[in-house]
Amino acid sequence: MLRYKSILVALFLQLAVVAATAQRSINKDSITAFRMFDIAEAFFTNGQYDSAHYYCDRMEAFSKLRNYPRGQAYALIKKTDIYIDQDILLKAAALPAITTNFGHQLKDSLIVAIAGKQTAQIAMYSQRHDEAIATFEKHIKSYFRHHPSKYAALAYSDLAYSLGENGDLPSSAANLLESIKVYETLDLDNYGDRAIALNNLSSIYYELKQKDKAIEYAKKSLFFREKAGDIAKLSLGCCNISQMYLGVDSAEASRYLDLCVKYAEQSKDESRIIHAYVTSAQIANGRQDRSTAVQFELKAISLLEKSKKMPRMLTRRYISVGMSYAKSGTDSLIALQYFSRALDRSREMNDKYNLRDVYNELAAFYRHHNDFEKAFGYFVKHISYRDSIINSNTTSNIAELEKKYETSKKDNEITTLNADQRINQLQIEKQKALLAANFLEAQRKEDEIQLLSKAQELQDLKIKQQEEALSKQLLEAKNNEQRLQLAEQDRLFQQKQLKNSTLIRNLILVGAGLLLLLAYFLFNRYQLKRKIYEHESLLAVRNNIAKDLHDDIGASLSNINILNELAKRNLVHDQARAASYIATAGEDIQRISESLSDIVWNVNPRYDDLNNLFIRMKRYAADMLDGRGIQYQFEFPDDGVVLTLPMEKRRNFYLLFKEAVNNMARYSKARNARISISIVANQISMLVQDDGQGFDTSVASTGNGIVNMHQRAQQSGAQLKIESNKHSGTRVELVMEG
Known part of the structure; x- marks a missing residue:
């Protein structure tokens, strides 16, 4: 009996030693595997996808060799994230099911929830938002709601995106607030992420026309930007708040615009400073304050001329200043000087885009000054460059599409070969598992084989779709070429007509007299009557629309009149309320002005x-x-x-x-x-x-x-x-x- 007890004690000690050795082995494997995971994460964060995939593959192979399924699961999780970020959704879609199997095998609810989140993300990026919403809500309810983590914050954030895509802005905002709450709970010093989330929430409220809340959250975002020491982003945030205050509080709009410029200059980031100046010029132009706009444009030009790093942008600024002077009508000579600078630089760089635009502005300038000969000459050059750009872009797009198609085809061949090899390997492992009576492992291998086969079929279908897209693009290119030829013929015909008209005009000025002038007006009158007759029904519709819109604007004007009267009554006793009435009236006036501009353009038969x-x-x-x-x-x-x-x-x-x-x-x-x-x-x-x-x-x-x-x-x-x-x-x- 004593000997039997001794044997039992020895056996127990031996098992304890084996268990301890196995535990140390697992800990060592975990450290090695997740060191690879961290390296892959670093490469992924920097956008180095190939290196990230390499370390994920190493982690998966190592974990499989060491029989460490948790390592395999997290390697697949990271690979799925990378594929989603690369927009390779077919490959990404094949992995979450395998990850889920590992999660169930390990009884790890976090792994299952992450795989579910990734499945929902794939549906979201595939524009299947109803499916994405259902999947996000399922895993938030079952796990993430009770276990805050960075994955939970992302789940709430992505759910907010899909809800917004479906038009449910209140629910979108609520989930975004949950995401912010998780970030705050996890890391109180995570100022950058909190600033981004608050800024995005501000954008939602701005879209919901709740400017007060939009401004409130934008200011909170600025607070965390300041704590993070991100001066450049502070500049951008101040520019955004300035635009929110437009039409609400001009003093605050000006104050934040000044801060935008101030922070940009403090950042000493030349590109940020130039951006701030250009933004300030645009806001000033929106207020019709062309003098201030020109001042900021000139500051931007000064920096660009010194740096000599962005010649094309400098050319755009020359064109913008020329346009400001031309529209203000204060100094046509200065406008021409800036147009000439833009033209010279564009010619030096052979910049077709800027040449096209400066010729267009010169044509508009001379047309406004009734110099139709020069206006026509510049307009012909504008059309020539425009058509040249369209033609070259079409050719370039076809070449790029062909290149992408061939590359994708080669990638598919490689993927197919690798998949076939993987399927063969899994078949062998399945047979080994069956021989060893490991039916669960055999079933898992069979599931992997089926997933790889489906992924291969989807890849073949994608290649077929790309072939069809290429054929369609080639047909469109042929049609565009034919249209360009027709446009050139039409341009030559119009040029001939214009020359004939110029000749007729000269003949009239020299010796045609009153009779020819009268005939000219009678001919125009005949054409006008014919056009009126041909478009009578269309004009009747336009008149009805114009009447309806006029009634709407009349009602708005009546509302403005009422607001002004209310402001007068409260001016002495309640100045805050009076200011509110005046601000509301100002918003109505701005809206009416914009509506009138679009109405006039849309209703005019010329367009x-x-x-x-x-x-x-x-x-x-x-x-x-x-x-x-x-x-x-x-x-x-x-x-x-x-x-x-x-x-x-x-x-x-x-x-x-x-x-x-x-x-x-x-x-x-x-x-x-x-x-x-x-x-x-x-x-x-x-x-x-x-x-x-x-x-x-x-x-x-x-x-x-x-x-x-x-x-x-x-x-x-x-x-x-x-x-x-x-x-x-x-x-x-x-x-x-x-």
Whole structure:
């Protein structure tokens, strides 16, 4: 009996030693694996995706070799994050299911919740927002709500984004507040993240027309920017608050504009200072204070001339100053001097975009001064450069698309080969598991085989879609080339007509006399009557619309009159209330002014032709992007377009374009932008794309008028698609039927 007890004690001690050895091995494996995880995270944060993938693969292989499933799970989590950030959603979609299996195997609810969050993110970035919302809410309810972490904060933030995309702004704001709460709970010194979240919440309230709350949260964001010591971002925040105060409190708007410039100068960041000056000039132009606008433009020009680092932006500033002097009418000679500087620099750099725009401004300048010969000459040059840019951009786009297609095809072949090898390996491991009677492991291998097979099928489908897109692009290029030829023929015909008109004018001035002059006016009268007859029904509709709008403006004016009367009555006894009435009246006046401008343009029959709409769009975009120092590329249809849009659709198309360009200029911090308009059959398409910072996924969907954009698109029966990734730019696509 004593011997039996001795054997039991010895066996127990041996098992204890084995268990302790195994525990030390697991701890060592954990340290090694998560050291690789940290390295991958560092590369991922810096945007070095290949290196990040390399260390994730090493971590996964090491963990598998050491039979450390937790390491395998977190390697897959990080790989999924990288694929999502790269917008490679097909590969990302194949991994969360495997991660979930590891989570269930380890009985680790955090791993399961993270995999669920990633599944929801993939649905969100695939524009399947209903599916994303359901998945986010499921895992927030089951885990994240009770276990605050950085993953929980991201889940709340991304849920807010999807809710905003579906138009639920209040719920979006509520989830953003939960995200902020988690950040504050986890790390009270995390000032940068808190500032970003507060700024995004400010944008939501600004979109909801709650300017008081928008300003309140924007100021809180400034507080944390200041604690973080981020002077450059302080400058940007002050610029934003200044714009919020426009039409509300001019004194505060001016104060924050001064702070914007002050912080920019303190940062000693030359590009930030130039940006502050240009922003100040734009705000001054918005107030019609051209003198102040010119002063800030000249400061920006002085810095740009000294640095010699941004010659194209310097050229844009020359054009902007020339436009300010030309519009003010105070000094035409100075306007010409700045246009000449812009022209000389553009020629030195062979900058087709700036040459196109300066020729357009010179044509407008001489047309305003009734020098039609010079105006025509510059306009012909403007058209020549415009068509050249369109043609070269089309060729470049096709070449780029072909390159991307071939690269994607090669990547698919590599992926397919790797997948086949992986499937073979899994088949062997499955057979080994079956031989060892490990049926659970065999089933897991079978699941992995099925997932890899599905991913391979999806990749093949993507390649097929790219082939179709390339064929479509080639057809569009051929159509564009034909349109360019037609436009050139039309331009030559118009040039010939203009020369004939000039000859007739000279003949009239020399010796035609009153008889020819009378015949000229009679001919114009005949043409006018014919046009009136042809468009009688259309004009009747426009008159009805104009009457309705007039009634609306009349009602607004009556409201302004009432507000002014109320202000007078309260001026002595309640000055605060009187100031409120006056501010409200000022907002109404500003709204009426903007409405009248758009009404006059939209109702005027002169602008039925889409070419006039395109000219207005290009001028608006050029003014906005030039002010931000954003290099841009325009791709517009030729003059020979035959598509006609109804007045309401044309108005919504233009307002959607304005909103997209305005958001890009104000929020993207982009260096380059691309604006493309194309017409195929009875369908017009618009693309507005930039390489800026993209949306913050927490609230960007509701902070920049995106809900209104979707509503306008829905009213017009159009299809609107907005894609954005942080640090990867934004892409807005619109397709509208004629």
